[in-house]
Each structure stands twice: as structure tokens, then as C-alpha cells.
Amino acid sequence: MPGLFSLLTCLLLFAAADDPYLSAREEMVKAQIVGQGIKDQAVIKAMRTVKRHLFVPRHLRSRAYEDGPLPIGYGQTISQPFIVAFMTEILKIKPGSKVLEIGTGSGYQAAILASITPEVYSVEIIEALGHSARKRLQTLGFTSVQVKIADGYYGWEAYAPYDAIIVTAAAEYIPPPLIKQLKAGGRMIIPVGSPFMVQTLMRVEKQGSKVYTRNILPVRFVPLRRGS
């Protein structure tokens, strides 16, 4: 037993040396993910596994696990960890679900999705962001994520229909092609708010030919009514 304990300690030390942000990530999962009501074990595992600090600009790595969004250039942000986890959880994806992401950004959301299901398709309109995200995802081993540089308005028809669609940046309109590419019974999630402040998420559900929308308020964002 003492031998096994030493071995485990050594392994942990090696892991920590390999990943200097391991404890920060653990703390993030504990406080921001589990601590704020995320229950889906697959999502929690993904948040624990994916090295978020490798998806943010180098000078912001030390802040990668803080409870907030961070800028990644081109007026885009990497969402705060809780929002990433919450959006993934409410998509209710299972291993084998086909997911389309509109707006690859840094690739972090795609990596979280790819940790749950191998069928992740991501479209990014900004060429520079798309290229760097594709390269990053490949380097970090998320080889199943397909990244296309194109106008997200058209979705990715070749792989449609999708069980879930996640639009990472809010738009003034919901593109009709995306609704067409959503399976009946499928879900689409769109964050609503300014770049640094996702205040609510909009869930679009397709039931037969009808489409419904719902505001999903994250647990912490309770309605602001006096006395409530």
C-alpha cells in the first residue's frame, strides 16, 4: 500500500508539473460549476478535463479559470466557465448526438462538446479565429471537431439535421437555415447580452413544424423583483 500511495503521489506531481493550472481548474469546477448547480456528470467531467487556459490569449492565462468571460480578439470573448457548462447541460447532448456550433471563437466550447460527443461541427466566420481554433483543437487532440470557415447564417447543411445547435454569439435574427437544419425535437441555444455580460440564454425548440422560444435564466440570475 505505501508503494501504491507513493506511485499515486508521483503521478499527481507529474500531472501538476505538466498542468500548472490543474488546481485552478479543480477549484473552478468546484466553485463555479458544481457549486452553481450544474449536475450533468458528463459536463462536469468535460469542464474538469479541458484545459481552458490553452484557449485564452497567453497574457490572460493566469485568469483563465476566473468566473468571467475573457477577450480573445476581434471583439469576441470566451464565455465564462459557468455559461459554457450551463449551455452544454441544457442542450442535453448524449454521446453520439450531432451538434452544430455557430461561432467557433477560441474553440473552447467545441472542445467541451467534443468531450461528450464525437460529432461536433463548428462554423466560424472570422478567418483568423477559425484557423487558430482549428489548429488549437487539433493540437490538443480534439480531432473529431470539424471546423469550417464560412458564414454561420447558412449552418452546415452537409451534416444536417442536428440534434442540437449552439450559437455562441447572439444575433439580431435567428437564421432560417439553422431552424431547418435542427431536428424535430432538437434544441438550439443562443446567449443574449453584450460581449461581457450574458444575462440570459434563449432556447429554441422545434416541435413538428412549430418553433418555440424560452428564456432560460441561469440559476444565479434570479428575477429582480423587490421582495422576491
Add this chain to the structure above:
Amino acid sequence: MNHAMGPTRPVRLLFAIGLISTAVIAYQICLMQILSIVQWHHFASTIIAIALLGFGASGTCIALLRLKLLAHYEPLMPVLMIACGLAMVLAVNAAQSGLIRFDSYLLFAEPRHIHRLAATCLIYFMPFFLGALAIGLAFARHAPFINHLYCANLIGSGLGAALALILMRRLPPEALPAFIALTPLLAGMLMLKRPLIRSAACLPICLVLLYVYHPPDLALSEFKDLKRAMDLPGAAIISSRNSPLGLLDIVKAPALRYAPGVSLTYQGDLPVCPMVFKNGDWFGPILPWNPAMRHLILDYTTGAVAYALAKPARLLVLDAATGADVVQGLIHGQTVTAVEPHPLAAKMLSRLSADEKRLQVFPDGSRAFLRRDRSFYDLIILPMANTFGGSSGIHALAENHLLTLEGFTQMWHRLEPHGMLSVSCWLDTPPRASLKLVATASAVLGRLGMDPVKHIVGVKGWGTFTMVVKRSAITPADIRNIDDFCQRLAFDTLLPTGHAPPENRDYGPRQEGWSSIAAGLISGRGAAVPYDFNIRPATDDRPYFSQFLTVRGLERLKAIYGRRMVPFFELGYLILILATTLVSFLAVVLILLPLVKERPTHPLTTLIYFGGLGVGYLFLEIALIQHAVLYLGTPMYAAAIAIGGMLFFSGCGSLASAMIPKAYRIMPACVAGLILIYALGFAPLISLTCALPIVARIGIMLLVVAPLAFCLGMPFPAGIARLPQKDVPWAWGINGCLSVVSAPLANIVAVELGFTWVMIFSALAYAAVGLAVWVKRYA
């Protein structure tokens, strides 16, 4: 006093002071536009407020180094003026460099941007400091001619405002600083006495000219709408034209589409169209129109509900921007009247249709138009009340005179008996804009003795909310039409009308508590309901529709959203408060610093006298601009008339001050009384003369401003003339510092208490000045 009229008057210096004052004000206005383009309007005010502390700092500097500076006065003056000109050009370039450039959005996300902001303020501080140092030194050296010098300073400043407006019509914003920088260089040349050195001074002029012809591009924040549009593949600016009301850029890109909150039932393609950006912010789409068109993408948005109720014969589109609502009106209505204050946008609108019977475009402010217009309309359409996705409170301090109680009342009176008023907004969470709209309409109807329940109806889509206020009571047939419309487009009917729709389908996003709060507002006729945001209707006195933050709600916001997120609710207002605090602190330091070296003869009286003049003048100027905006319509011209008029007539007053004995004692009290009379008299004057043509209104405005401004120009030179020469720089510094503090402070007073109080505080400041003099005399 007789010196002022004596033969040794430094004429060359007066011209130089006039020129440098022209440059400083013109530079300030142009810098405001540049900073509005690269950042946002209210950050621009903040940065400039800090940079303007250069005026206060110059007084402190002269007070501390008076003897040394005055000993080298002759060579120093041209050097300062030329350095001021060079600093004007270099400051803009340095602040745009990769090392210094800051981003307002990143202030709370990346701490290094706070350092960059500080560096930016320091850089922009330099030209103001150098210019003010030259003016302050002239005041200190030639105190006996203070009335002439101050006159040159004020008239030069007034001309600076006019010069800025003229240049903005002719030059792109990036070329403006270099062009303006030529003025202090000329002033410096004027002060140089030796021809050889004067020739050498041509070198900086050549350098500046180089910048005029080859100005470096402006580097926009990566979060500005224009920058984000330009990041799209294939994006190109197809037209760019500057004007005092803002730089208009037209951008074309294959991925730019316009369909605000379009129904999820819409299955067609969303049209690609060019977009117009004003000072880098989204302004509107350019939608094509031809008489054969029968429908538009906007027909699938909540905004189309008014057309589902009735086919309007006469439409009025206020603040029409690029004319999306005008195009929809041309398709569904018979005649459209469009009002747009931006002259370039108005020109674009008038090109939509050559048929004057169908489309009439008025390049005017909407409120000024409503005051003047005597027509009645079947439908009045207002622009979107907020911005998509929320602006993080960046526009919290933007004045909006349409969405006020008085604005709604005016529109109501221009409606035909069955006419309607339609206004939309993006849904926000927690809900604010939509509730404030409901509160405003309910309060107006309540004041008019109507029952809001019978006149207001709302429709909510997945992203937008549209409120329709009908002049006659809403009928069951109206409800059926709305219901059909909503069913077809999967929208929800929202507001209680006494005719509940057959079923509440609830297609759109639920906003918990929304319905009960809206119902409370309607039944209470706009009376306040308990809520953590400010949803009280805006008024002309406090025209801040987008200001939602309340002090009592701040703690709850912090608890719910976390400390890091709270700034993004009301970024603009919080930055203003922070800036005011910072500027006040720096001002106190700058005022107290000279006391370490030498005690002024009458420190308290000097402080109250010159500080009070600074506060009173700026507070009054800001209140007058507000009145002028409502009266003249277009904000930039209103500001130019108010500021230019005030400075010019104050300059005349300064010149006359030497002729009025004891002006320092009499005038502050007179001014205080006059301000109070003006505070009471402006509203009736506006109502009586608002229907007159613009030229007449400008004339009246100038006539009204003239006597007050004339009196305002007297106390400063009269006070300076009474001071021992050693105290003049300190007094100049106090006046500069408190003028700078007053600008953001007046904004806070306007937000919290209203513009009437801004005027009252101005009167109180002058009263304090008068009191200080009397107390000193009888003590």
C-alpha cells in the same frame, strides 16, 4: 483699469491668445468626435474632462514657478504655442499606437487597459496644458489688460467652436487634429520676433501639413459595431462622409443582413444590405425600395403590428435614420413624412422616392419638428428604444428627447382620432426598456385623463417588444387583428386590454414578473412600482431613457450578478461617477499645491470667487445647450449656437468690464438673479416661438443668450484686476480646475435631479461668489 485703454496694449499677443484659444476649443470638439469614433461618446467626455485639467494644472504650474517662467516670458511664449500645436498632432498618434491604445470594454476585463487609459489621459492632457500655460502666463504677465486678454480668449474659443463645425464638414476626422494644430503654430510664429527664428519655425508647420495630407487611420475598439462589421469577410467601406453630427460610413459585406427579431415562422432568405454606421456605431440598414414592392422583411417583425391594425394613410417616422421604417411605410401607407436630424442621412432618405406627394423628408430634430408641425397622422413610428443585446450601459447618459413624457404627449396630440403610436425595443434581461416604455405611455395617458388599459397593447417576439398606443379605445376587432397577426408570426400578445386573447400561446421567451409589473404600471397610470431598476418615465428635464441604475438596486445587482458584472449594467454612468471623483481629487491637489509655496492674499475669497465662476459658467452652459437642443433640433448646431454665442458675448462683456465700476461686486449677484429668471422663462419662450423658421429661432436663441452671456463675461476679468499679480495664476488655476470638474458634475446633477437643478446650482454658484465678495468687504 486705465491701462486697458492705454497705448501699450499688446495687440500681437491678443491675436496670439485668440488663435490659441480657437485651437484649444476646436481641438477639444474634434477630439470628442475622434474619441467617440474609436471608443464611445461618454468615454470621450471622460477622457477630455481629465485632459482639460491641463487648464488647472497650468495655473498651478505658473503659481509654483511664476518668477522663473515670467523671467523667460518672451522666448517661452512662442515655444509653448508651437509645442501645443505639435502636441495636438502627436497626442492623437501616440494614443492610437499599439502600446497605449486602450479599449473601454476591456477596462474591467484586462487591468492593463486601466494603465493605458491613464496614459491616454496624460497624453491628451499635454496639448491642453501647453496651450493653457501660454494663456495663463499672458494673464499673469499682462494682468492690467486682463479684460482685453480674456475677451480675446473667449472670442477665440467661440470661433474655435465654429471652426470645428466647419472643418467637420470638410475633412475626415483623422485629419482634423493636424489641421487645427496649424493655428497654435501660427500663434507661435506671431509671437516670434526674429525673422530667422520665424523661418525655422516653418519646420513644424511642414511636419503638421504632412499629417494633414496623410493622416494615420483611426484604430477603433474591437467591440465597435463598425470594426466588427469590417472584420467580416469581404467587408468594404463604400462611402465615408463626415459632418458635425457624426461620421457616416456605409459598409457592404456578404454577411451583413437586417432582420431585427424576425419571426421564427419566416422561411425565406434574409436580405443582405449595406449598413450605415455613425461614429462607428450601427445606425441603420439601406433597404431598397421601388413602388412595385408589396412586402418587406420588417413585415415579419413585431414592429409590423400597427399595420395589422389599420392601413395608415399618413405616416410620420421620427428619427428615421437610414429609413427602414420609411420603406415599410411607403409599402403600406399612402404618404410618409420622415424626420431625421443628420443632414447626410436625411439626404439619403430623400433619394428613396422622387415623388414628393408620397415622401417628405425634414432634416430636423424630431422634437423641434413636432413642436412646429400642425399635421395629424394615422401612425407615428419611433426608432428602436434600445440597442440589440444591451449596450452594457454605454448609452446610459445619452439624452433622448423623444422617449420622454413631454415627447409622448406631443406625439399624442399629432395623432388622428384613430391614429396610433408605435415604438419597439429589444427585450433585455432583467427587463428594463420595455417596462419604461409602458410606464411612459401609461403616465402620459393618465395625465391626459385617459385609461391606459383601453389604449395600450403590446406584442412580444423572441427578441423584440412593440408597444402600440391608440388614440381611440382598442376594439374587439383590433384584438382579433392582433391575435391573427401574432398567431401567424408566432408572437405573443401581452398587455392587458380588457379583451384577453383566446389563448395565451406563449411562443416567446418568458420574462418572469414582466406581465405583473407592466400591468401594475398600466393600472397605476405610470406610477412607480417597486423594482430594482429605474423604470420611471424620463422627462425633458431628465431625458435619460437608458439610465436604469438606482443606488438602492446596486447592492442587489452585486449580490446576484457578482461584482465583476455590475459595471456592465451601467458602464457609462459608473465611468462618469468614477471620472468625476478622480477629476475632483486631482483638482483639489492642483488647487492646494501652490499654497505649499506661497500663501495668497485672500485665499478663501479667491477660492470661492474664481471657483464659483468656473462652476457657475459651466453649469449654465450645459443647461443652455440642453434648452437649445430642444429649441433648435439638431444637437451639434444647438451646442455650437449655445457655446459659441455664450463665449462671444462673454468676450464682449469682458471687454466692457473695465467700464463698469465695481463689476466684481455687482455682476455675480446680477448674474445669479438673471439665471433664475432664465430658468423660469425658457420653457414659455420655447413654446411661444417654436413654430418659427430655424433662422428666426437661431436669432432668438442668440438674442436670449446675449445679455446673460454679456454679464457672465465681466466677473472674471474684474476679479483678476483686483488681485495682486502673484495671485493671478492661482486664480486662473482654480477657475480652470473647477470648470473641468463642473462638466461631469453637471451631468450627474442632470441625471439625478434634472436640468432645472443644473441651472439653480449655477445661480447658487454665482450667488456664492457675490456673497464671498460682500462678506470680505464687510468683514
